[in-house]
Amino acid sequence: MSDLAELLATVEQVRAERYSHLPADLVEQVLRIEAEHTDDPVGAVRELRRLINQRARGSDAEA
Amino acid sequence: MLRLDRLEVEDFGPYKGTQSFEFPPGDGVIIVYGENRRGKTSLLNAIRYALLGVVITRGSRQLDFHKVVNHEARQEGRLGFQVALHLHFEGRRYSLTRRCMPRPGIAEPSRNEHYTHSVYLQREGVPLSQEETEHELARIMPPQISRFFLFDGELLAEYEELLRDREESDIGGRIAAAIEQILGLPMLQNARSHLTDLTQEAVRDEARAAQKDSKTREFGTLIETLGVQIEAHQRTRTELQQQLSTGESRKLALEEILRKTAGLEALLDERARLEREIEEIKDRQADRRKRLQNALSSSWRGLLARRVQPLRETLLARRDVLQEQVTEHLLLAKRAQALKDALGTGRCPLCSQQAAPSLLAERIGEEGSQAEVDIEGVQRQILEVEEQLDTLSRLSENDGAKSVLALFDDLEELKVDLHDRNQRLRDLLDEIGGSPAEEFGTHRKEYEKLVGELHILRSGIEAETTEIATKEARLKELQRKVDQISGSGLGAEREKREMLESLATLFQDSVALYRDRLRERVEHDATDLFLRLTTEPEDKGLRINDQYGLTIVHRDDTDIPVRSSGAEQIVALSLMGALQKNAPLSGPLIMDSLLFRIDDAHRANVVRALPEMASQVVVLVFRAELDPPVARERLNGALLAEYELRRISARHTDIEPYRGG
Numbered sequence: 245m246s247d248l249a250e251l252l253a254t255v256e257q258v259r260a261e262r263y264s265h266l267p268a269d270l271v272e273q274v275l276r277i278e279a280e281h282t283d284d285p286v287g288a289v290r291e292l293r294r295l296i297n298q299r300a301r302g303s304d305a306e307a
Numbered sequence: 308m309l310r311l312d313r314l315e316v317e318d319f320g321p322y323k324g325t326q327s328f329e330f331p332p333g334d335g336v337i338i339v340y341g342e343n344r345r346g347k348t349s350l351l352n353a354i355r356y357a358l359l360g361v362v363i364t365r366g367s368r369q370l371d372f373h374k375v376v377n378h379e380a381r382q383e384g385r386l387g388f389q390v391a392l393h394l395h396f397e398g399r400r401y402s403l404t405r406r407c408m409p410r411p412g413i414a415e416p417s418r419n420e421h422y423t424h425s426v427y428l429q430r431e432g433v434p435l436s437q438e439e440t441e442h443e444l445a446r447i448m449p450p451q452i453s454r455f456f457l458f459d460g461e462l463l464a465e466y467e468e469l470l471r472d473r474e475e476s477d478i479g480g481r482i483a484a485a486i487e488q489i490l491g492l493p494m495l496q497n498a499r500s501h502l503t504d505l506t507q508e509a510v511r512d513e514a515r516a517a518q519k520d521s522k523t524r525e526f527g528t529l530i531e532t533l534g535v536q537i538e539a540h541q542r543t544r545t546e547l548q549q550q551l552s553t554g555e556s557r558k559l560a561l562e563e564i565l566r567k568t569a570g571l572e573a574l575l576d577e578r579a580r581l582e583r584e585i586e587e588i589k590d591r592q593a594d595r596r597k598r599l600q601n602a603l604s605s606s607w608r609g610l611l612a613r614r615v616q617p618l619r620e621t622l623l624a625r626r627d628v629l630q631e632q633v634t635e636h637l638l639l640a641k642r643a644q645a646l647k648d649a650l651g652t653g654r655c656p657l658c659s660q661q662a663a664p665s666l667l668a669e670r671i672g673e674e675g676s677q678a679e680v681d682i683e684g685v686q687r688q689i690l691e692v693e694e695q696l697d698t699l700s701r702l703s704e705n706d707g708a709k710s711v712l713a714l715f716d717d718l719e720e721l722k723v724d725l726h727d728r729n730q731r732l733r734d735l736l737d738e739i740g741g742s743p744a745e746e747f748g749t750h751r752k753e754y755e756k757l758v759g760e761l762h763i764l765r766s767g768i769e770a771e772t773t774e775i776a777t778k779e780a781r782l783k784e785l786q787r788k789v790d791q792i793s794g795s796g797l798g799a800e801r802e803k804r805e806m807l808e809s810l811a812t813l814f815q816d817s818v819a820l821y822r823d824r825l826r827e828r829v830e831h832d833a834t835d836l837f838l839r840l841t842t843e844p845e846d847k848g849l850r851i852n853d854q855y856g857l858t859i860v861h862r863d864d865t866d867i868p869v870r871s872s873g874a875e876q877i878v879a880l881s882l883m884g885a886l887q888k889n890a891p892l893s894g895p896l897i898m899d900s901l902l903f904r905i906d907d908a909h910r911a912n913v914v915r916a917l918p919e920m921a922s923q924v925v926v927l928v929f930r931a932e933l934d935p936p937v938a939r940e941r942l943n944g945a946l947l948a949e950y951e952l953r954r955i956s957a958r959h960t961d962i963e964p965y966r967g968g
Contacts, residue, residue: 251494274814292501296806
């Protein structure tokens with residue numbers, strides 16, 4: 245398992261510079277899902293889908 | 308972290324029966340001394356077989372399993388082999404056993420298909436299922452990064468690819484991917500890949516939603532169709548990339564084989580030429596023998612030659628005498644006639660003076676009596692002599708002595724030529740060894756065909772990439788139109804799609820940034836190690852490119868091209884040490900034929916640096932490569948154990964603690 249903190253820092257740097265419209269916590273959650281499912285790509289995709297759908301529904305509700 | 312505890316081999320390679328090898332606890336170096344052909348590479352292969360199920364030989368080819376079985380064991384009826392490896396991984400104890408046995412009913416296995424393999428893994432004493440076993444082994448030693456732990460100095464070809472610093476190297480790309488896996492990049496890459504898949508899903512969902520509205524139905528259908536096409540192109544491209552990857556590996560292996568057998572082509576040509584010449588000589592010998600046989604069939608005449616010649620000379624002399632008689636008779640007869648004619652004229656036929664008839668008559672009488680020879684008898688004698696001479700000539704003609712001698716000389720010369728060529732052919736066959744011409748030719752043909760195929764694959768990948776880009780651009784255009792027409796109607800689907808697109812691109816950019824950082828760290832650590840290994844004071848360090856290609860940097864900041872295999876080995880070791888330091892997936896470093904290409908000064912530096920390259924280092928060397936007292940002095944307290952591969956017979960080696968000085 246690689247150093248998660250280092251990966252998070254790298255991704256956050258890029259997000260802040262070029263993708264600030266994406267919420268920081270969303271990006272972090274994506275990475276954590278990947279970290280928890282390194283040997284389970286099907287599970288990773290399932291969890292990511294759920295996360296994105298929740299976010300989309302949450303946005304809808306706000307709208 | 309992976310740590311080896313104990314290795315047990317049974318009838319594997321030169322190791323007859325069951326033999327074991329302990330890895331002492333603690334960090335440090337284990338040295339195994341073994342002369343050539345004693346089993347150093349086999350020991351490395353035993354570990355490789357246990358972890359990965361493969362045994363490899365020169366040219367990175369997999370060795371057929373029937374060739375792995377110990378020869379003497381096979382003679383005794385044991386046709387399979389087994390390796391057991393006891394280890395610790397991530398703090399837990401594992402026992403791994405891998406066995407290769409002939410299938411039931413196969414009495415003389417000679418192909419891999421004749422064998423069956425079984426692997427058993429226990430974790431903390433508890434047996435794991437087959438699925439769990441495969442999963443754990445892939446975690447403990449992923450095959451694509453095993454080359455960084457099981458280092459065979461003779462298989463430097465792959466590292467040499469890296470060290471050529473080629474931006475376009477496909478094999479470099481794959482090794483780079485392997486390095487990045489060891490360094491933890493996959494998590495970001497997986498995120499990118501999964502988000503891309505979800506984006507495609509979102510595109511389809513949006514397209515289907517657009518089809519529900521009459522204003523955007525047509526566009527929705529087009530978007531969905533394009534999406535399907537793009538996915539198909541991506542799948543095709545992925546397949547082509549996998550084929551390219553496999554082909555590049557095979558190309559590399561073939562290049563190594565052809566490189567090592569480069570001289571073989573010239574030897575094979577010479578062999579063909581010699582074989583032709585030998586056949587020609589044999590043909591000429593057969594021809595000479597036949598002519599000799601013919602010549603000898605009349606050579607008996609030669610035996611008579613000596614006797615015939617004096618007879619012939621006698622007859623010739625006799626003939627001359629007889630012919631003189633005939634000539635004299637004719638002259639006398641002519642003179643007598645002239646004298647008779649002179650009787651009528653009263654003048655001498657010679658001087659035309661007056662001659663008395665009585666004198667003329669007297670002369671006629673004298674000459675007449677002299678001419679009264681039995682000329683017919685003489686002529687008959689001449690004929691007889693001529694016949695005898697003729698007979699003798701037939702006997703002595705073509706006695707063949709000279710041609711027989713010439714033929715014997717020829718045959719002798721041909722015999723010497725044949726002997727020389729046969730001798731050269733024998734030497735040549737020894738040199739060529741077990742590499743049949745057919746195999747060399749096959750490799751060469753395979754290589755040429757493969758180069759063509761790889762070119763086609765690259766073109767195919769390029770074409771697919773272009774097609775994907777074109778269709779994606781078209782897709783974007785259609786999506787913009789749908790956005791314009793639908794307004795907020797497809798808001799949810801659009802938002803989801805846009806969120807996923809941004810996330811996928813974010814992780815794409817993160818991969819690039821993380822990769823750069825990893826390379827910087829690896830470059831720094833590889834430079835650090837390299838400067839301790841090199842003996843050249845003007846070396847500044849190493850520079851690493853996008854594909855993990857390495858060049859040596861001079862203190863004036865220019866690149867020094869790496870040429871010698873010894874230098875490449877030093878650079879490769881530096882890279883391995885740096886990877887070990889940075890990898891979250893660390894393990895033992897087992898190195899075969901590590902030092903034989905490098906000079907004494909570099910060797911000293913490498914030995915001193917070994918303890919810092921990994922926590923557990925096993926070095927397989929022969930004594931001339933690394934002198935035991937010198938090794939002990941240089942490693943000091945870091946030397947954990949010394950072993951020796953002791954020859955019992957040509958096909959049997961025992962692993963024993965080293966007892967020499």
